[in-house]
Amino acid sequence: MARPLALTLALTLPVLLAGCVGGSPPAPRPVRTATTWNPPAAPDSRMCLANLSQKYANFTPLPDQYYGAGCSAVGAVRIASLRSDGGMLQISNLGPVTCPLANTLSGWARFGVDRAARAILGSPLARIETMGSYACRTVAGTSRLSAHASANAVDVSGFVLADGRRITVLRDWNSENPQIRAFIATIRTSACKRFGTVLSPEYNAAHRDHFHLEVGGGRPFCQ
Numbered sequence: 001m002a003r004p005l006a007l008t009l010a011l012t013l014p015v016l017l018a019g020c021v022g023g024s025p026p027a028p029r030p031v032r033t034a035t036t037w038n039p040p041a042a043p044d045s046r047m048c049l050a051n052l053s054q055k056y057a058n059f060t061p062l063p064d065q066y067y068g069a070g071c072s073a074v075g076a077v078r079i080a081s082l083r084s085d086g087g088m089l090q091i092s093n094l095g096p097v098t099c100p101l102a103n104t105l106s107g108w109a110r111f112g113v114d115r116a117a118r119a120i121l122g123s124p125l126a127r128i129e130t131m132g133s134y135a136c137r138t139v140a141g142t143s144r145l146s147a148h149a150s151a152n153a154v155d156v157s158g159f160v161l162a163d164g165r166r167i168t169v170l171r172d173w174n175s176e177n178p179q180i181r182a183f184i185a186t187i188r189t190s191a192c193k194r195f196g197t198v199l200s201p202e203y204n205a206a207h208r209d210h211f212h213l214e215v216g217g218g219r220p221f222c223q
Helices: 002-021 043-054 099-121 178-194
Strands: 058-061 065-068 071-073 076-083 088-092 125-130 153-161 166-168 197-199 211-214
Touching: 043 099, 076 099, 088 099, 099 125, 099 153, 099 178, 099 211, 166 178, 178 197, 178 211
Parallel strands: 088 125
Antiparallel strands: 058 076, 065 071, 076 088, 125 153, 153 166, 153 211, 197 211
C-alpha cells in the first residue's frame, strides 16, 4: 500500500506546485497614454484654481495640451465671465489662458478697469473685448516663441460700458476727449502694476490697436 501512495504523490505533487508557482498570469494593467490621461493637478495649480473660484470667475479647467514646436497650453482654463463690483463682466474672443494669467486678468478687470470706468467715465464696465490669447507663434521679427504660444498672454482691444459706450485702443488712445484719455492711461498704468509685460501703442505700430498683457517672464516691462 505504501508504494502506490508514494507513486500517487510523486505524480500529483508537481501539478500542485505548478499551480502555486506559475498559475494564471495576472491581468495586464491598463496603459494610460498622454492623449487620454492627465496627471492630478499640482498643489500650486489647485491653489490657483481655488483663488480664481474665490474671485467668482466663471471658468472651465482645460486638459493640458501640447501642440509641438514648443507650443502648449498647460494648466489652462477657459473663461466665460469675470466678476466686477456690481455683477459679471463679459469677455469676448478669449481662448485658453493659463490659470495665473486668468487670476491676474480677473483682478485687473475688476479693480483696474471697472473701477476706473466708474470713477472717470461714470459708468460700470460691461464687457472686455480681446483679440485672443493662445497662438503658436514667435515674437514678430525674431525666432523666440511668444508668450501667446504658452497661453500666457492676452491681447485686449476694447471696452464696452454699461451705458453702451465702446472704447477701443485703436480709436481712443489719442482721443480728443480728456476723460477717455485719462481712462486709457489709468488702466494701462494699472495693468503695468499687475502683469509682467504690458505693450501698448506707445511700444510700436504693431500694438496700435491693443494692449498685450503677459504674465511670467523676466524683468517687468511696461511701454
